[in-house]
Amino acid sequence: MSTSSSVFTGQRVVVMGGSSGIGEATAAAFAADGAQVVITGRDQVRLDEAVARIGGATTAYRVDAADRAGLDAFFAETGTVDHLVVAVSGAAGGGPFAQLDLGELAAGFDGKFWPQVRVLQAALPHLRKDGSVTLITAASARAAFPGTAGLAAINGALEAMVPPLAVELAPLRVNAVSPGVVDTPWWDRVPAERRQELFEGLVATTPVGRVGRPEDLAQAIQMLAANTFVTGVVLDCTGGANLPTGR
Numbered sequence: 001m002s003t004s005s006s007v008f009t010g011q012r013v014v015v016m017g018g019s020s021g022i023g024e025a026t027a028a029a030f031a032a033d034g035a036q037v038v039i040t041g042r043d044q045v046r047l048d049e050a051v052a053r054i055g056g057a058t059t060a061y062r063v064d065a066a067d068r069a070g071l072d073a074f075f076a077e078t079g080t081v082d083h084l085v086v087a088v089s090g091a092a093g094g095g096p097f098a099q100l101d102l103g104e105l106a107a108g109f110d111g112k113f114w115p116q117v118r119v120l121q122a123a124l125p126h127l128r129k130d131g132s133v134t135l136i137t138a139a140s141a142r143a144a145f146p147g148t149a150g151l152a153a154i155n156g157a158l159e160a161m162v163p164p165l166a167v168e169l170a171p172l173r174v175n176a177v178s179p180g181v182v183d184t185p186w187w188d189r190v191p192a193e194r195r196q197e198l199f200e201g202l203v204a205t206t207p208v209g210r211v212g213r214p215e216d217l218a219q220a221i222q223m224l225a226a227n228t229f230v231t232g233v234v235l236d237c238t239g240g241a242n243l244p245t246g247r
Contacts, residue, residue: 021184083133085134127172155178174232178235
């Protein structure tokens with residue numbers, strides 16, 4: 001269900017990391033609401049396939065979030081951006097702390113923290129003064145699960161920046177959506193049998209009785225972009241998995 005059929009009509013929305021998963025679902029939701037959507041990623045083939053699936057007024061731009069010069073060129077070409085969604089992520093940084101490879105932890109920061117910060121800095125001169133930015137973090141930032149200390153550090157660092165950025169960059173609104181477990185290609189690195197086992201365990205202990213879908217996150221992101229009275233917020237979208245009691 002879309003936020004509104006008119007809220008985003010004619011507005012330009014950039015989804016960094018929009019060729020799959022949460023980013024693609026978000027781009028599709030904005031496009032369905034009449035936005036001019038630009039998705040980015042590093043793989044042109046995947047971007048073209050995503051554009052075909054999304055439809056609407058959607059275009060793709062191949063850019064690496066690790067390349068500041070490339071980001072500057074992208075935003076200069078794109079023009080004024082009404083809403084920016086930063087769904088750039090990585091998979092490194094997890095594992096038991098005693099055996100945690102610090103090089104892998106650094107790679108985790110290189111895959112998610114630094115790219116999101118770099119994107120926001122590059123985008124600032126081109127963002128509508130009273131537009132919005134939504135970062136995609138993760139519930140690991142404030143969870144207490146063994147083996148996630150590194151992921152907590154990466155996502156917690158991003159979440160800690162949201163309130164001061166909302167004040168410093170006002171009237172630009174800065175928020176974050178913090179997903180729980182969502183069935184996206186991010187999980188493809190886990191063997192199918194193990195992934196199914198993990199999902200079933202989470203279903204049994206999550207109040208809503210299922211894992212997340214990319215569309216769940218897209219709705220949360222759209223809500224934050226549409227509501228001009230919300231800023232400095234980290235919105236949990238976890239199905240209640242982060243609640244103290246569960247069911």
